[in-house]
Amino acid sequence: MDIYFYNTLTRKKEKFKPIDTKEIKIYSCGPTVYKDATIGNMRTNIFQDVLRRVLKYNGYKIKHVMNITDVGHLVSDGDEGEDKMIKSAREEHKTPLEIANHYTDLFFKDLEELNIETPEVVCRATKHIQEMIEYVQKLVDNGYAYETSTAIYFDISKLDKYPILSNLNLEEQKAGARVEVDVEKKNPYDFALWIKAPENHLMKWDSPWGKCYPGWHIECSAMGKKYLGEQFDIHTGGIDLIPTHHENEIAQSKGACGKVPANYWLHGEYLLIDGGKMSKSLGNVYLLKDIINKGYDPLVYKLFTYSGHYRNKLNFTWEGIEATSKSLERLKQGYQNHKNGKDDISEEKIQEFENKFHEAINDDLNMPLAMGIVWEVVRYEKKSPKLAQLLLKFDTVLGLKIDEQIQKEEQEIPQEVLDLMEERKIARQNKDWAKADAIREKIRNMGYEVRDT
Ligand code: AMP
Ligand code: ZN
DSSP: OOOEEEETTTTEEEEOOOSOTTOEEEEEOOOBTTSOOOHHHHHHHHHHHHHHHHHHHTTOOEEEEEEEBOSOOEEETTTEEEEHHHHHHHHHTSOHHHHHHHHHHHHHHHHHHTTOOOOSEEEEGGGOHHHHHHHHHHHHHTTSEEEOSSEEEEOGGGSSOSOSSSOOOHHHHHHSOOOOSOTTOSSTTOEEEEEEOOTTOSSOBOOTTSSEEEOTTHHHHHHHHHHHOSOEEEEEEEGGGIIIIIHHHHHHHHHHHSSOSEEEEEEEOOEEETTBOOOTTTTOOOOHHHHHHTTOOHHHHHHHHTTSOTTSOEEEOHHHHHHHHHHHHHHHHHHHHHHTOOOOOOHHHHHHHHHHHHHHHHBTOOHHHHHHHHHHHHHOSSOOHHHHHHHHHHHHHHOOOTTHHHHHHHSOOOHHHHHHHHHHHHHHHTTOHHHHHHHHHHHHHTTOOOOOO
16 A cells, blocks of 8 residues: 655655665654653654554564764754753763763653654764764865864855755845854855864864864764665654754755755654643643653553644643543553454455555554544444454554553552552652652552552
């Protein structure tokens, strides 16, 4: 069955044609590991997980690369301000490496909680400095980059077309009152590839241009090329990456090898909180652990994100999470009902359900539509193990472990867990929330989930 994706590059929904049907190559821009990942970040990761799973459902083998930005992402996307890693290190009195390790571990813990598959290649920027230097050198050699007293810049005037992915208005930018960081820049949109480090800069490496550190965009071009080649199938990320990061990745790639690196560019829309932006100042920055600490299975959040198409904004509310929690239970119960059913069901009917689900996921990952089919199967009046099998097949895309919790309930809960539950109950009565949370974590590590109802 054909797959269709909305391609940001062409602004159209297009039939997916892989470069090599043996293996689909995907690159996803990963986290900058200087702070906790939010449920907004996780929405983007869930969308990328669905993409993987849908390709696999269609029988494809995949090679998925995700980078970890642990250097070079400055506070402002316009090559201004401090490096986010260094700022965080200073504020938390740690080294940048400690910060990177800490937040990388937390990020992967969240992915695991959400049953998000780990990409085949996870690569850190700081482990690919040599590849970045070679990439910058190539851009200099090809005449697409120039040196100033502060950095090596990409010269966008050398490109036949810029921007090609977004609707940036270069004229407006030129006319704008933006104060340039570097007066030696030839064009306002030229961006830093490689930045000369001041004497006391924490992260810097020897290079042909002295002690430097990378600009934000070069790592993805260098690592994408290393692991996937000059051109691959799909590039993904959050919608905010389109006008700067992805635009500049394309520019780098065109300068280095004359090619747009990926054929299909897929972007996930933002998660809103109570209809607005998630922000520290509004006090509405939620992490996955906030959902877990309220007693919800983290997969409730994954299911919640399926209520919107990945290209639409999605509004998070606690009421929505509460309702989805009941839905996940009904889904699991529905699976069990079919598993224990004795009704006869025709192959045609099963095929009809399967086709509808398959069409929905292949139509630009239309999860709201796919979930509609899932519910049709769950609610089908005849109960049959064949439909339970079909739901399990659907779950290879949903990743909701629909068969799991109930199995656990069938097991006996070990005495050690029961003792911890009792200890936690007392901690809660004493309003010792820190202790209660710590015990909950301990229980989780033993494979059990505490639900406060
Ligand atoms: P950040 O840590 O803010 O640089 O974000 C990392 C990635 O998560 C970016 O690619 C964003 O597109 C994505 N992201 C950040 N906030 C949200 C949000 N509220 N909803 C969806 N994706 C987000
Ligand atoms: Zn990137």
